[in-house]
Amino acid sequence: MNETNESNGRQLPRAFAADISTDLGAGRAVELAEIYALDAVTGEERDAIEEYIRTAPEAEREAFHERVRQARETLAMTFAVEEEPPADLFDRIAAQLPGIPDTGRVEEPARPQAADELAAARERRHLRRTGGLRNWIIGVAAAAFIALGGVGVGAYIASQNDPLTQVLEAQDVRQATVEVSGGGTATVSIAPSKDALVVRMKDVPAPPPGKVYQMWLIPKDGSTPVSQGLMDEEALSKPAVVKGIASAAALGITVEPAGGSEAPSLPTVASAQLNT
C-alpha cells in the first residue's frame, strides 16, 4: 500500500535524488513532507523547502501540509518519553515570562553589585529555587496581589524594642499586600535583617464556625510547611510576628479546623513569596 522506491535500484516515480534541491526541482516536494516533519534536514534545506512550498500551487501546498501534519501527529504519538524536569525549572521560566503582571512575588530591594559573578550566579540559582511550581499555582489561585510601596509605620507602635517594632522599623523592611480569598487583605512586612516578618490582616472575615486561620512558612528546600500559629476572630485584628523566615520560600494562610492542623489543607486563602 505504501509502494515507494525500496533500494532495489529500480527508479519508481517517487524515487528521491541525493539532494533536496533536485527533489524540489523534480516536483517531489510533497514526498519530502515526512523528512521535513522529522527535522531530518539541515537549516538551509528546511528554508529551501519552506520557500518552495510558499510559492507552490495550492493543491501541492495543501498536500504537503497535510502530510506534514500527519507525520507530526505520528511522531508525537510514537516518541513519548517522559522525564521529570528539575523542580525549580518552572520558576525559572515563570520569572522570564514577558508582559505579565506581578502575582504574589515580593520584589527584592536593590542590592549592591555582587563582587564576583560566580556569587551572583549562585544567588540567582538560590532565588530560583525558592517557591516552586506548587507555590506559584497557589499564589495565582489565591489571587494574591502584591502592592509594593513605602512602609508606613503607624503611631500604634508602642515600644522601640518589641519584635513588632523591630521588624517594621528595620532598614531593609519591605511590604506587600496580598488579597485574601474570601475578602480583605493581608499586609506582610518582611525584614530579612531581623529574620522575621509581620502579618496584618485588614477586613478579613472571621473564620467559619469551628475553623481558624493558620499561618505557615513553606521551606525553600521543599520540606513540609511549618505552622506559625493560629488566628481566630480576635487575633485577626492584631499584627502577628513570624520569625525564622530565612529558610522560607513563602508564607501561606489556610483555613483549618479549630485547634489547627498538622499540615495545611488546600486551597490556600492567601500566600506571599518571600524571596529572602
Add this chain to the structure above:
Amino acid sequence: METPNAPNFNTPAPPGSAVDLNRQLAGLLERIAGGDQQAFAEFYQLTSRRVYGMARRVLIDPELSEDTTQEVFLQVWQSAAKFDAASGSPLAWLMTISHRRAVDKVRSSQSSSDREARYGAGSQDIDHDSVADEVDNRLEAEAVVRCLGTLTETQQESVRLAYYGGLTYREVAEKLNAAIPTIKSRIRDGLIRLKNCLGVS
C-alpha cells in the same frame, strides 16, 4: 536490502487518552493566549515531562535539556495565540516546537559523530523502555509498539536516528552506510506506515 513491506492487517488504534489530553491542552492554549498564567502553569504540569524527556533523549546533557525546555515553554507563552487546531493537535504542535529546538541545539553544540556515538551508547530499545512504560494509556502504548513492529528494522533505525539522534537524512545515510535516496525513502515509508497503522488521520 530492505525486506518487502508486509501487508498491514492491523486495525487503527483508538487514540485513547491522547484525545482527552489534547482537548484539555487546546482549552489551556486559548487561555494562555489571553495571558492566563494559571493556564500556563497547568499546561506546563501536563506537558513538561514530555518536553524534557524528549530533550534529554536528544541532548543527553541535563543543562542543555533544561535550556531547551525553558525556551520551548517561553515560546508556548508567546505564540499560544498562533496555535491553529486545523494544522494539528496541541501535543503535536508542542512536540514539533520542542523537537526543532532540541535538534537545533544538539547540532550547534555537538558534532554529528558525537551524536552518533552518543546515540549508539545511549539508545536502548526505545519502543519498550520508553513508550510501553511511560505512556499512560496502555492501549495506545501497545499500539505504538505493535505498529513500530510493522516497520522494517532499517526503517525503524533510520527514523530513530533522525528523531533522537538529531541526524539529517544525509548523516543517517553515512552512519548506516546506505545510499542517500534510500534513507530518504526509508524515513518517508517508515513514517507513513506508522501513521497508517496508528490510524492517524
